Amino acid sequence: MKTLKLILLSIVSCAMLSSCGGKEKKKQDGFSYEKKSEEVKEVKSNANDIVITGNDAMQFNKKEIKVKAGEKVKITLRHVGKMDKNVMGHNFVLLKAGVDLIAFGTKAATAKETEYIPEGGADVIAYTKLIGRGETAVVEFEAPEAGTYDFLCSFPGHYALMKGKFIVE
Numbered sequence: 001m002k003t004l005k006l007i008l009l010s011i012v013s014c015a016m017l018s019s020c021g022g023k024e025k026k027k028q029d030g031f032s033y034e035k036k037s038e039e040v041k042e043v044k045s046n047a048n049d050i051v052i053t054g055n056d057a058m059q060f061n062k063k064e065i066k067v068k069a070g071e072k073v074k075i076t077l078r079h080v081g082k083m084d085k086n087v088m089g090h091n092f093v094l095l096k097a098g099v100d101l102i103a104f105g106t107k108a109a110t111a112k113e114t115e116y117i118p119e120g121g122a123d124v125i126a127y128t129k130l131i132g133r134g135e136t137a138v139v140e141f142e143a144p145e146a147g148t149y150d151f152l153c154s155f156p157g158h159y160a161l162m163k164g165k166f167i168v169e
């Protein structure tokens with residue numbers, strides 16, 4: 001049903017534009033994954049500009065992220081899969097020191113209305129919005145004090161695979 005809706009939407013937006021083949025159209029239709037990945041690569045210039053991807057197999061492409069204490073960090077999360085955010089949603093959530101990952105993941109699973117960030121984000125340092133196929137989310141924050149922190153995707157059940165260490169030196 002969702003796919004059909006998208007196709008219909010594409011047809012409608014096609015009809016509204018004079019041409020369907022132009023570059024402008026390509027940007028709007030949401031299916032141009034390659035274009036998006038090019039844009040993200042350009043951003044990756046500074047040491048603390050980190051790009052992390054999530055796929056349809058419930059995996060991040062990084063298990064470890066290293067930054068320097070007190071420096072600005074920019075996390076760009078890209079969903080490189082084809083599934084909708086309602087079934088394969090991904091976010092990047094960085095937990096405060098001492099917060100148990102499993103306990104947090106369990107609590108987060110019940111916080112659907114706040115995109116799986118429970119208790120107003122009391123346990124987290126930073127997080128992105130929840131995204132689905134082809135989407136990108138960015139969060140910027142200051143690296144906390146030196147130490148090892150956990151990061152995860154808080155979509156229900158994903159923390160079992162989608163997790164890693166955020167190391168501040």
Ligand code: CO
Nearest residue numbers: 089090153158
């Ligand atoms: Co996920």
